[in-house]
Amino acid sequence: xxxxxxxxxxxAALSVVPTACVTKVELRVSCKxxxxxxxxxxSDPCVIIMVQAQGQWTELDRTEVIKSNLHPVFGKVFTLDxxxxxxxxxxxxxxxxxxxxxxxxxxxxxxxGMECTLGQIVAQKxxxxxxFLKYGKYAGKSTITIHAEEISGNNGYVELSFSAKKLDxxxxxxxxxxxxxxxxINDDESEQLVHRTEVIKxxxxxxxxxxxxxxxxxxxxxxxxxxxxxxxxxxxRGKHDFIGExxxxxxxxxxxxxxNKVTWDCLNPKYKLKKRNYKNSGVVILNDLKLHRVYSFLDxxxxxxxxxxxxxxxxxxxxxxxxxxxxxxxxxxxxxxEYLKALIAVGEICQDYDSDKRFSALGFGARIPPxxxxxxxxxxxxxxxxxxxxxxxxxxxxxxxCLPKIQLYGPTxxxxxxxxxxxxxxxxxxxxxxxxxxxxLILTDGVVTDMADTREAIVRASYHPLSIIIVGVGNADFTxxxxxxxxxGVLRSPKGEPVLRDIVQFVPFRExxxxxxxxxxxxxxxxVPKQVVEYYxxxxxxxxxxxxxxxxxxxxxxx
Numbered sequence: 019x020x021x022x023x024x025x026x027x028x029x030a031a032l033s034v035v036p037t038a039c040v041t042k043v044e045l046r047v048s049c050k051x052x053x054x055x056x057x058x059x060x061s062d063p064c065v066i067i068m069v070q071a072q073g074q075w076t077e078l079d080r081t082e083v084i085k086s087n088l089h090p091v092f093g094k095v096f097t098l099d100x101x102x103x104x105x106x107x108x109x110x111x112x113x114x115x116x117x118x119x120x121x122x123x124x125x126x127x128x129x130x131g132m133e134c135t136l137g138q139i140v141a142q143k144x145x146x147x148x149x150f151l152k153y154g155k156y157a158g159k160s161t162i163t164i165h166a167e168e169i170s171g172n173n174g175y176v177e178l179s180f181s182a183k184k185l186d187x188x189x190x191x192x193x194x195x196x197x198x199x200x201x202x203i204n205d206d207e208s209e210q211l212v213h214r215t216e217v218i219k220x221x222x223x224x225x226x227x228x229x230x231x232x233x234x235x236x237x238x239x240x241x242x243x244x245x246x247x248x249x250x251x252x253x254x255r256g257k258h259d260f261i262g263e264x265x266x267x268x269x270x271x272x273x274x275x276x277x278n279k280v281t282w283d284c285l286n287p288k289y290k291l292k293k294r295n296y297k298n299s300g301v302v303i304l305n306d307l308k309l310h311r312v313y314s315f316l317d318x319x320x321x322x323x324x325x326x327x328x329x330x331x332x333x334x335x336x337x338x339x340x341x342x343x344x345x346x347x348x349x350x351x352x353x354x355x356e357y358l359k360a361l362i363a364v365g366e367i368c369q370d371y372d373s374d375k376r377f378s379a380l381g382f383g384a385r386i387p388p389x390x391x392x393x394x395x396x397x398x399x400x401x402x403x404x405x406x407x408x409x410x411x412x413x414x415x416x417x418x419x420c421l422p423k424i425q426l427y428g429p430t431x432x433x434x435x436x437x438x439x440x441x442x443x444x445x446x447x448x449x450x451x452x453x454x455x456x457x458x459l460i461l462t463d464g465v466v467t468d469m470a471d472t473r474e475a476i477v478r479a480s481y482h483p484l485s486i487i488i489v490g491v492g493n494a495d496f497t498x499x500x501x502x503x504x505x506x507g508v509l510r511s512p513k514g515e516p517v518l519r520d521i522v523q524f525v526p527f528r529e530x531x532x533x534x535x536x537x538x539x540x541x542x543x544x545x546v547p548k549q550v551v552e553y554y555x556x557x558x559x560x561x562x563x564x565x566x567x568x569x570x571x572x573x574x575x576x577x
Contacts, residue, residue, distance in 0.1 A: 041099070041100045041101075041168065041314070041315070041316060042097055042098070042099060042100065042168070042169050043097070043098050043099075043100045043136065043139075043140060043166055043167065043168055043169070043316070044095050044096070044097055044166070044167045044168075044169050045067070045095070045096040045097075045098065045139065045164055045165065045166055046092070046095055046096075046164070046165045046167075047065050047067075047081060047092050047094070047096070047110065047162065047163070047164055047165075048089075048090060048091040048092060048162075048163045049063060049065070049088075049089065049090050049112060049149075049160065049161065049162050049163070050088075050089050050159075050160070050161050050163070051088060051089070051158065051159040051160050051161065052088040052089070052090070052112065052129050052130070052149075052157075052160050053088075053114075053129050053130070053157055053158055053160060054088060055114040055127070055129065056086075056114065059086045060086040060087060060088050061086075061087075061088060061114040061129060062083050062084065062085050062086060062087075062114055062115045062116070063083070063084055063087065063088075063090050063112055063113070063114060063115070063129060064080055064081055064082070064083045064084075064112070064113050064115050065080065065081045065092060065094075065110055065111070065112050065113075065162070066079075066080045066081075066110070066111045066112075066113065067079050067080070067096050067108060067109070067110055068108065068109040068110075068111065069106070069107070069108060069109075070107035070108075070109070075109055078096070078098075079094070079096055080094070081093075081094035082094050083115045097169070098136060100136055100140065100168075100316070101540075102137070102315065102367070102543060102546060102547045103367065103539060103540045103541075103542075103543035103544045103546070104367070104536060104539070104540055105135055105137070105366055105367055105370075105536060105539070106135055106136035106137065107133065107134075107135055108133065108134055108135065108136055108139075109131060109132070109133045110131060110132050110133075110134075110162055110164070111128070111130075111131040112128075112129040112130050112131065112149060112160075112162065113127050113128060113129060114127050114128075114129055115127075128151065128152070129149065129157060129160065130149025130150055130151055130157030130160050130162075131149060131150060131151075132147045132148070132149055132150065132162055134147065135370055137367065137370035137371065138370045139164055139166045140166045140168075140316055140319055140320055141319055141320075141370050141371045141373075142166075143165070143166055143320045144163065144164070144165050144166070145163070145164045145166075146161055146162075146163045147161065147162055147164075148160065148161055149161060149162055166320065167320075168314060168316040168317065168320065174232070174233055174309065174310050174311040174312035174313075175230050175231060175232045175233060175310050175312065176230070176231060176233060176236060176268075176271075176307060176308070176309050176310070177228055177229070177230045177306075177307070177308040177309075177310070178228065178229060178230075178231070178271070178304065178306070178307055179226070179227075179228040179304070179305045179306040179307075180198055180215070180226050180302060180303065180304055180305065181223070181224060181225040181226065181302075181303045181305055182196060182198075182222075182223065182224050182249065182284065182300050182301060182302045182303065183222075183223050183300060183301045183303065184222060184223065184300045184301060185222045185223070185224070185249065185261055185262075185284065185299065185300035186222075186261050186262070186286070186299040186300060187222060188251035188259040188261065189251065192220050193220045193221060193222050194220075194221075194222060194251040194259075194261065195217050195218065195219045195220060195221075195251055195252040196217070196218055196221065196222075196224045196249055196250065196251060196252070196261060197214060197215050197216065197217045197218070197226075197249075197250055197252055198214070198215045198226060198247065198248070198249055198302070199211065199213070199214045199215075199247065199248045199249075199250065200212045200213045200214075200236075200245055200246075200247050201245065201246040201247075201248070202235070202236065202237060202238070202243060202245060203243065203244040203245065203246060204238075209246060212231055212235055212236055212245075213229055213231050215227070215229065217252040222300070225305075228306065233268075236268060237267070237268040240268075241267065241268045241269040241272075242267050242268075242269060243267060243268065244265055244266075244267060245265065245266050245267060245268070246263065246265055247263060247264050247265070247266065247282070247302065248260070248262075248263045249261040249262050249263070249284050249299075249300070249302065260286065261284060261286065261299050261300065262283075262284030262285050262286045262298065262299035262300060263284065263285060263286075263287075264282035264283060264284055264285060264302060266280075266282065271304060271307055272307065272309070274304055274306070274307050279303050279304060279305055280303070280304040281301050281302065281303050281304075282301065282302050283297070283298035283301060284298055284299050284300040284301060284302050285298055285299065286299045311560065312555075313551065313554065313555070313560065313561060314551065315547035315548075315550055315551050317561050318452045318455075318550060318551070318554060318561050319371060320561075321452065321560075321561025321562050321563045322452075322453065322561065322562040322563045323371075323452045323453065323454065323455055323550070323561065323562065324371065324372050324373060324453065324454050324455070325368055325371035325372055325454075325455050325456070325457060326372055326377075326378070326454055326455070326456050326457070327364075327365060327368035327369065327372060327377045327378075327456075327457050327459070328377065328378040328379070328380065328439055328456065328457070328458045328459065329361055329365065329377065329378070329379050329380070329413060329458075329459045329460075329461065330380045330381070330382060330432070330435045330458065330459070330460045330461070331357060331361075331379070331380070331381050331382075331398065331417060331461050332381075332382060332383055332430060332460075332461060332462035332463055332464070332491070333347075333381045333382065333383045333384035333424060333426050333427075334382075334383035334384070334426060334427065334428040334429065334430050334463070334464065335383075335426045335427055335428050336428065336430075336463055336464050336494075337426055337463050337492070338426075339426070340421045340422075340426070346463050346491055346492050347421055347426075349418055349421065356491045356492070356527050357417070357461050357491055358414060358417070359527070359535055359538075360459075360461055360489045360491065360527055360535075360538060361410070361413065361414070361417070361459070361461065362410060362414070362535065363535035363536065363538045363539040364457075364459050364487065364489075364538070364539050364542060364543065365377065365410040365413065365459075366410060366539070367539050367543060368457055368543075369409065369410055375408065375409045376406040376407065376408060376409075377406060377407055377409070377410065377412075377413055378397075378405045378406050378407075378439075379397065379398045379399065379405060379406075379407050379413045379416050379417065380395060380396065380397060380398065380405060380435055380438075381393075381396050381397075381398045381420065381424070382394040382395060382396070382430075382431060382432060382434065382435055383426070383427060383428050383429065383430055383431070384396075384424040384425060384426055384427055385424065385425040385427050386400070386423075386424050387400070387423055387424070390425060392427050392428075394431040394432075394434045394435070395434040395435050395438055398416045398417055398420040399416045399419075399420070400420070400423070428467070429467035429468070430462060430464050430465070430466050430467045430468075431466065431467055431468040431471070432460055432462065432466050432468065432472055432475075433466075433468045433471035433472045433474070433475040435458070435460070436458065436460075436472065436475040436476060436479055436486065437475045437478070437479075439456055439458045439479070439484060440475065440478055440479035440482050440484055442456065443455075443456045443479070443482040443483050443484040444481075444482045446482075446483055447482065447483070447557070450557075450559065451559055451560070451561075451562045452554045452559045452560065452561050452562050453562055454483065455483045455484070455485075455550050455553070456482075456483060456484045456485070457484075457485050457486075457487065457546065458484060458485070458486045458487070459487045459489070460486065460487070460488045460489070461489050461491055462488065462489075462490060462491065463490070463491045463492040463494060464490075464492075464494045465494065465495070465496065465498045465499055466499070469498065469501070470512045472502065473501075473502070473509060473510065473511050473512060474511045474512060474513075476502060476509060476517060476521065476522060477509070477510070477511040477515055477516070477517050477518075479521060480517040480518040480519050480520075480521050481518050482553075483550075483553050483554075484521060485521050485522075485523075485545075485546050485549045485550075486521055486522045486523070487522075487523050487524075487542045487543070488502065488503075488522065488523070488524040488525075489524075489525055489526075489527050489538070489542065490524065490525070490526040490527060490528075491527050492527075492528075493528060496524070496526050499524050500524060502522045502524055503522050503523060503524040504517060504520035504521075504522060508520075509522070518556070519549065519552050519553065519556070520545075520549070521549055523541075523542050523544075523545055525538070525541055525542055
């Protein structure tokens, strides 16, 4: 067999899994029961999508105008860049358009609006919301529906193995030197080379080497997209002799099963027209197909994965008396303290991905009622049977209410809480699907005292669906805390066992004092999507409810 370099093209040497890029999401919009603002006919609706940046709303795009329709389904597709680590606020406004595509200024042009985040949309996959007029008044029974779909996931790759039998002999003094080309037929009928096999010398029954190709490249993740396959007799001068062709689809390729192979007649159209008894110029055979599904973060989120958020707050004495304005736990009626700023910044993003909006809130390093014994793992609502609070505001209220009831003490031990949440996360694995992932936010004012136990706990936790974010509050020297963040090397247990995967992100809050809370959240949450995918890929867990699934596919496990 020969790998012929002059045959190769960039398409033939493509990467199996495309390099990481910005995740893009498509939004499709429809409305129902819009207000009828016109006298002689029905409203002519148009939807504007707006984004909020630095507190200002700006128009991003708008749909077409649909004439005389109170239940429009818009053809326009909005494409947005998606970032898990950001709160991306959107506003949808519906207007009745009069004659031109410009938006009127009269109140009766406005049919209703709705605000949400992009995170809320992708977490629900399909969002239905009522429309509101000015001053919070319902726009009758009007609703807007938004469908979300990820368009930049690579969806994995397929490994194919082809052979052929009884190909036409194009050479006088030897046998043909066949190679196979596969082209994808695009929407505009143009042809894109997907793969070119090696040349097999002097052989009418070639068996080509198996090859891998991404589904994006093979068929744009469209099972019905036509594939054109050509078989040639190689010529060193580039004047290859055409042997034959056949057409197929990815769906047909997947019919291979149970040892049954898929075969095609390799046809030469000219011979078919000229030769009365022409049957074929050989047969091409698909011997094997292995499909490796590579799921993205949004595949899991839109497939039903819930992210449960837990916060653990440091109540050690080094924070200072909460009644003193110098304390890190001081409740200033005009400005939240650093603990609250970090909690709200991270929590506001995570809450979009948890349908029940209930979050666990724990504390450590304090003497707690009724016996005032030191605890390194207690519910700040003092309900050991249910440590969850309603929404982020409920966590804030529980934190403020618990401060007068506890005595700040020490030491700073975080291993007990990490082990507790890891045990809960381990319980999620029983279902053997991607149902629930955990994020633990630890807020602390100092270096942990139980460093050895903490390292051990993190190594154990790295085997479960859990990511840990540690925010250092105050002005302590956090140098030793960098050990827990695996960015500078692999974290190991005291016995030398490495983490299965990097699950810890540590940042000092002081680096974000002059920045917006969004900057802190963006920094600490940026690695979470990768950690989610790494965990479920390692476990070979597919999304609970796949948005798009290929028959006979399995999740790809990193080698």
